[in-house]
Amino acid sequence: MARPRGFDETAVLEKAVQCFWSRGYEAVSVRDLAAEMGIKGASLYNAFGDKRSLYRRALDHYVAQTVGDRLQRLAGVPPREALERFYAEIIERSLNDAERKGCLLVNSALEVAPHDDEFREVVAGVLKDIEAFFLRCVTAGQADGSITTRQPAADLARLLLGVLMGIRVLARTRPDRELLEGIVKPVFFLLDNL
Amino acid sequence: MARPRGFDETAVLEKAVQCFWSRGYEAVSVRDLAAEMGIKGASLYNAFGDKRSLYRRALDHYVAQTVGDRLQRLAGVPPREALERFYAEIIERSLNDAERKGCLLVNSALEVAPHDDEFREVVAGVLKDIEAFFLRCVTAGQADGSITTRQPAADLARLLLGVLMGIRVLARTRPDRELLEGIVKPVFFLLDNL
DNA sequence: TGAGTTTTAGATCGAGCGATCTAAAATAAA
DNA sequence: TTTATTTTAGATCGCTCGATCTAAAACTCA
Numbered sequence: 356m357a358r359p360r361g362f363d364e365t366a367v368l369e370k371a372v373q374c375f376w377s378r379g380y381e382a383v384s385v386r387d388l389a390a391e392m393g394i395k396g397a398s399l400y401n402a403f404g405d406k407r408s409l410y411r412r413a414l415d416h417y418v419a420q421t422v423g424d425r426l427q428r429l430a431g432v433p434p435r436e437a438l439e440r441f442y443a444e445i446i447e448r449s450l451n452d453a454e455r456k457g458c459l460l461v462n463s464a465l466e467v468a469p470h471d472d473e474f475r476e477v478v479a480g481v482l483k484d485i486e487a488f489f490l491r492c493v494t495a496g497q498a499d500g501s502i503t504t505r506q507p508a509a510d511l512a513r514l515l516l517g518v519l520m521g522i523r524v525l526a527r528t529r530p531d532r533e534l535l536e537g538i539v540k541p542v543f544f545l546l547d548n549l
Numbered sequence: 550m551a552r553p554r555g556f557d558e559t560a561v562l563e564k565a566v567q568c569f570w571s572r573g574y575e576a577v578s579v580r581d582l583a584a585e586m587g588i589k590g591a592s593l594y595n596a597f598g599d600k601r602s603l604y605r606r607a608l609d610h611y612v613a614q615t616v617g618d619r620l621q622r623l624a625g626v627p628p629r630e631a632l633e634r635f636y637a638e639i640i641e642r643s644l645n646d647a648e649r650k651g652c653l654l655v656n657s658a659l660e661v662a663p664h665d666d667e668f669r670e671v672v673a674g675v676l677k678d679i680e681a682f683f684l685r686c687v688t689a690g691q692a693d694g695s696i697t698t699r700q701p702a703a704d705l706a707r708l709l710l711g712v713l714m715g716i717r718v719l720a721r722t723r724p725d726r727e728l729l730e731g732i733v734k735p736v737f738f739l740l741d742n743l
Numbered sequence: 744t745g746a747g748t749t750t751t752a753g754a755t756c757g758a759g760c761g762a763t764c765t766a767a768a769a770t771a772a773a
Numbered sequence: 774t775t776t777a778t779t780t781t782a783g784a785t786c787g788c789t790c791g792a793t794c795t796a797a798a799a800c801t802c803a
Binding site: 378379381382454455456457461462464465466468469470475478479482483505506509510511513514516517518519520521522523524525527528529534537538540541542544545548 | 572573575576648649650651655656658659660662663664669672673676677699700703704705707708710711712713714715716717718719721722723728731732734735736738739742
């Protein structure tokens with residue numbers, strides 16, 4: 356039978372995530388990727404196909420690890436608190452991001468999705484998942500009285516998604532706690548009052 | 550004396566803006582640029598220097614034409630109305646953007662600014678200009694009673710900047726009126742009430 | 744008109760790109 | 774041990790990259 360693979364596919368995929376995350380799709384070469392992943396070019400093409408396929412795998416892995424994990428962890432938390440912890444996490448991540456890599460999903464939304472239908476659908480789907488999470492939180496919060504009912508839950512969820520994207524973008528150019536927390540403060544004031 | 554330039558520098562610069570705007574920095578080659586600008590490679594290097602310098606010129610031109618113009622047009626408008634018209638313009642622009650180019654400033658904030666100190670300063674400066682415009686609007690609105698005083702003007706301005714970035718990002722993947730207007734609606738509800 | 748200067752057009756530079764190929768090394772089942 | 778299969782390592786494919794060079798063409802001023 357066949358010789359088994361000499362590397363851990365998940366481990367090298369995570370190296371690829373790091374590359375794409377910190378430098379983007381176009382700016383990273385397949386040679387850079389192979390070197391960083393610790394495998395040879397042919398092994399890379401064998402295991403992952405071409406550069407675009409590898410990016411797809413990297414994005415899927417990132418989303419599962421980062422977004423999926425967060426949504427799952429906060430699924431059981433009381434809604435108002437879940438939202439607060441969500442944003443607190445995002446802000447801490449953004450401020451601790453010395454390389455200013457931002458979020459691979461947001462980066463993909465700007466660099467890859469606009470020119471590539473498959474990636475646009477993938478990114479749009481994840482964004483809708485996040486929006487749906489926000490909507491569940493807002494609806495539950497409105498039901499238990501912790502979140503205002505004076506605006507439709509759907510619009511509040513949209514606002515939460517928009518603000519999330521805004522924080523992710525601004526943090527890459529102005530990683531400033533006062534700015535990021537200043538964005539969130541009026542949002543929670545709105546959720547709380549009225 | 551010298552032979553005069555055979556092309557209009559501003560006109561070809563605007564062609565370069567279109568290229569960088571729709572495809573990004575890395576994905577556009579100097580050959581693409583020269584062809585689209587209708588000049589030869591040597592003329593491009595003569596007139597604008599290298600690719601990075603041309604991008605800088607293109608970004609500056611875009612900012613002056615697009616951002617600067619908008620802030621100037623709305624400077625004399627009553628504050629609450631200025632904010633409303635600002636967002637209405639942004640949403641219409643985003644929905645009419647068939648190529649999903651988004652905003653060159655936001656695109657630069659994600660593709661170029663994180664890895665290039667000069668561009669980071671340029672982008673951060675423009676973002677601060679926009680934030681300052683929002684702050685002037687909010688402060689004036691709080692003074693004339695058209696905007697709530699129950700949150701600090703500085704935080705409301707930060708929220709307005711964050712939401713603007715969020716709209717610009719989301720529109721490139723999900724150019725959907727319901728989504729974009731749904732983000733803005735609770736923001737104005739917050740500005741109006743309380 | 745002629746001297747002087749700049750812009751043109753097109754070829755070309757070395758480097759790096761994504762992708763593929765060959766052949767040797769490695770492994771598991773027969 | 775043999776056979777079959779896969780992964781390796783490294784060279785290499787044709788192409789495009791950003792950038793430069795060479796001359797010819799174009800133009801202004803003396």
